[in-house]
Amino acid sequence: MSKKNGYKAVVVGVSAGGMDALPRILKPLPKNFPLPIIIVQHTHPSGDDGFFVRYLNQRCKLEVIEATENQPIEDGKVYLAPADRHLLIEQDRLLALSTASKVNHSRPSIDVLFESAADAYDSGLIGIILTGATSDGAKGMKKIDDCGGITIAQNPETAKAPAMPKAAIEACEIDYVLPLENIPEELLKLTRKVIFTSSLNQGDIS
Amino acid sequence: MKRTDIENLETKLLLDAIYKRYGYDFSHYATASLKRRIEHFLNESNHDKITETIPRLLYDEVFFEELIQTLSITVTEMFRDPFVYRAIRGKIIPTLKDLPFLKIWHAGCATGEEVYSMAILLKEAGIFKNFHIYATDFNNHALERAREGIYPLKNARISTVNYQKSDGETSFSDYYQSKYDSVIMNRDLKKNITFANHNLVTDSVFGEMNFIICRNVMIYFDKILQERVFHLFNDSLSIGGFLCIGSKESLQFSEVYDNFEEVARKERIYRKIR
Ligand SMILES: C[S@@+](CC[C@H](N)C(=O)[O-])C[C@H]1O[C@@H](n2cnc3c(N)ncnc32)[C@H](O)[C@@H]1O
Numbered sequence: 001m002s003k004k005n006g007y008k009a010v011v012v013g014v015s016a017g018g019m020d021a022l023p024r025i026l027k028p029l030p031k032n033f034p035l036p037i038i039i040v041q042h043t044h045p046s047g048d049d050g051f052f053v054r055y056l057n058q059r060c061k062l063e064v065i066e067a068t069e070n071q072p073i074e075d076g077k078v079y080l081a082p083a084d085r086h087l088l089i090e091q092d093r094l095l096a097l098s099t100a101s102k103v104n105h106s107r108p109s110i111d112v113l114f115e116s117a118a119d120a121y122d123s124g125l126i127g128i129i130l131t132g133a134t135s136d137g138a139k140g141m142k143k144i145d146d147c148g149g150i151t152i153a154q155n156p157e158t159a160k161a162p163a164m165p166k167a168a169i170e171a172c173e174i175d176y177v178l179p180l181e182n183i184p185e186e187l188l189k190l191t192r193k194v195i196f197t198s199s200l201n202q203g204d205i206s
Numbered sequence: 207m208k209r210t211d212i213e214n215l216e217t218k219l220l221l222d223a224i225y226k227r228y229g230y231d232f233s234h235y236a237t238a239s240l241k242r243r244i245e246h247f248l249n250e251s252n253h254d255k256i257t258e259t260i261p262r263l264l265y266d267e268v269f270f271e272e273l274i275q276t277l278s279i280t281v282t283e284m285f286r287d288p289f290v291y292r293a294i295r296g297k298i299i300p301t302l303k304d305l306p307f308l309k310i311w312h313a314g315c316a317t318g319e320e321v322y323s324m325a326i327l328l329k330e331a332g333i334f335k336n337f338h339i340y341a342t343d344f345n346n347h348a349l350e351r352a353r354e355g356i357y358p359l360k361n362a363r364i365s366t367v368n369y370q371k372s373d374g375e376t377s378f379s380d381y382y383q384s385k386y387d388s389v390i391m392n393r394d395l396k397k398n399i400t401f402a403n404h405n406l407v408t409d410s411v412f413g414e415m416n417f418i419i420c421r422n423v424m425i426y427f428d429k430i431l432q433e434r435v436f437h438l439f440n441d442s443l444s445i446g447g448f449l450c451i452g453s454k455e456s457l458q459f460s461e462v463y464d465n466f467e468e469v470a471r472k473e474r475i476y477r478k479i480r
Contacts, residue, residue, distance in 0.1 A: 069236075069425050069454060070432075085425075085454055088238035091214065096236040097454050099422045100243075100279045116238040119210050147210070 007150070007191055008124035009073070009089075010035050011117045013110030013140065015042040015132025017160030019055070021180055025130070026060035026078065028184040033062055034191050035126075037078045038095075038117065040087060040108045042132065053080055071095040081108035088116040104136035114140020123148030126190060128183065130154045132164030138171035145172040150190060152176045152183060216256035217244060223260050228270055230344070231407045232277065234431035240277065247276040271347060278345045279426070280316040283364060284357075284378075285323045286421070287453055288371035293473040294324075295373055298448050299331045302416055308337035311415045311442065313406060313435075314423030315341040318352025319365075322381070323372075324419070325395040330375045335398070340413070342404035353401045355391035362389050406435050411442045418443060421452040421474075429459075436460040443478045450475045 014021055018041045026037070041052065056064040056078070064078040073079065073093050081087035086098040086108050096116075103109035110129070114137060117125055127144040129137045131154060145151050151174045156162035158179040168174060176186055207215075217240070221232045232240060244256060251272070253259050262269050285291045302308050308328075315321050321341040328337060343349050357365075362384070369378040382389040404412070406423065418439050424432050439449055440462040449457070449466065451474045457463055466476040 068456065070429050082454060086239075088236070088242075090236060090238050096238050097425050098236075098239045098279065099281055099425065099452075100239065101281050112242070116242070119238065119241065122208065122210060 006124050007035060007126055008121050009117065010037045010126045010128065010187065011114055011140075011144075012037060012039040012128045012130065013114065013132070013137040013164070014039070014130040015106075015110075015134055015136065015161065015164055017131035018042070020160065021130045021154070022056060023059040024180050025128070025183050026056065026062060026064075029060065029062055029187065031061045031076070033076050033187075036073045036075055037062070038067070038073070038087070038089065038113065039078065040081045040110045040113045042106050042108070042110075042134075042136070043083045056080070067095045067097065069095065069097045081113065084108075086112045088112060089120040090116075091120050093120060104134060106134065106136050110137035111140040115143050118143045118147045118149060121147075121149070125149035126152065126187070128152045128154075129165050129168040130180070131159035131161045133161040134164055135167035137164055138167040141168040141174070142172040145174075150175050152178060152186060154183070155179050213241070213256065217241060220244070220256050220260060220263075224263060224270065224273070227264050229408060230274065230405065234407070234428045236426050236428060239279070239426055243277045243279070247273055250276065274345055275347045278316075278343075278348070280345060280348045282316040282319045282422075283361070283368060284319045285365065285368035285372045285374075286320060287473075288368045290421075290450065290453065290473045290475075291323060291327060291368075291372035293470045293475055294450065295327060295331070297469055297475065298417060298450075299327065299333075301446075302448070303331060303333060305416060306336065308333065308417070309413060309415045310337065310339045310417045310419070311413075312339060312341040313343075313404070313418060313420035313439075315343050315352055315401070316345070316348050317357075318348075318355060318401070319357065320419070320421070321352060321399060321401075322355060322391050322395055323369075325399065326369075326374075326381055327372075329395070337398055339399045340415075341399055341401045344403060344405040344407075346403060349401050349403060353396075355396060356388050357391075359384055359387045359389055406438065407431065411438060413442070414444050415442050416444055416447045417450075418447070419450045421450065421455075423452070424455055425452055433460055436462050440465055440478070445478055445480065447478050448475060449478065 053066050062078050066082050067079040088096040153165040153168050153174045156166045225231050312321050366378040382391050465480050467479050469475040469477050
């Protein structure tokens, strides 16, 4: 599979309102979506029983898995940070976990994922910040922007909790500020060339 | 060269310098976490660039201890993940109870909260003597705090909740004295504990153990270093001994896996059977 446009991964940060927002982003993405999607959702109240992974799997075509340490990142898979661990990306594109102190009162923290992802993927990264009541992720979005990656924020006016996308919009020049339902479309556009080449082999494109 | 590449190069030089000067080998640690810690160290020590710290690190041992202090993540809790302690009470202690002498190794004990938790648990199981806990870490500062057994009072609430969830038999407050804003763990809990410096990367087996606990330490290691440590634990455990690792870690991909049977999956407790 050739990736002419050079994007290699998508990272997503979401907090309050994520239960509703995440399926709406993931559901429209086809099974042959060409990039890995790595997500920090601030710890879900239901805790550590795999509920959220099952919840997302029932609602989207891509396979959703809980991230584990030293796990190779595969295209077309969705990785979710486990409860109570930071999720990071290694230079050699492995997932890593950490029990370090909370960052922005959160573990997992969006900044921790985004900053390490920007180090690993440089300009090949697409960062998305969605609804949330904190400012976690703003520093991470700035770093993605500084490294030349693409930044997308949910339009705060359409977010259940506007603070998080707002903070990101203030922290850097966001490339696309969009309502939720337009984000998957934009992702598909950004990765279109890739989808096209791989669809020749797989023959299913929605 | 991009900025990130230069920073990676600087990190390599730093790690190389402290390895050659002090023997601490971080080359098989997960780099993304290390990088965050190093950035933190730069902020705290008022340096701009990683390589600026190297000359001082080479000559100033106290400064180096500060680096180790920052590089090692020592976040821990009493009865952290209470369900694990419940399983230790229910599934491990009853089997080990009747041994003539019980040796426990707590590897990567940080500031010692888990070690005191274990001492409490043994006490409640009626094991008062004929046991020894070896609690090791490579961070001297953390070991010193562990030896003192004095913790911030503000952590007492979470400790108490965890203790209860672990099926604690009395009240957690029976095990400490509070003074100003600290809690001081009871002296008798320390009787059979040795706190010592041991580096999992470079040091070797130091005795035959019946139970090894090493949680949230290997999560920072790459596969190669994890494998080394699993071999170390395999070689240190007697047949029938138990191993407990962090709840997001896995023994499954190790060469030594076949020597173990799974005792509790979620709690990551294994028993050495051959
Ligand atoms: C996150 S703490 C874990 C504390 C405790 N076991 C827990 O789970 O709450 C990790 C500890 O591992 C120690 N550590 C890291 N690398 C080590 C090594 N090579 N040898 C010994 N200890 C190490 C650190 O100093 C730190 O205290």
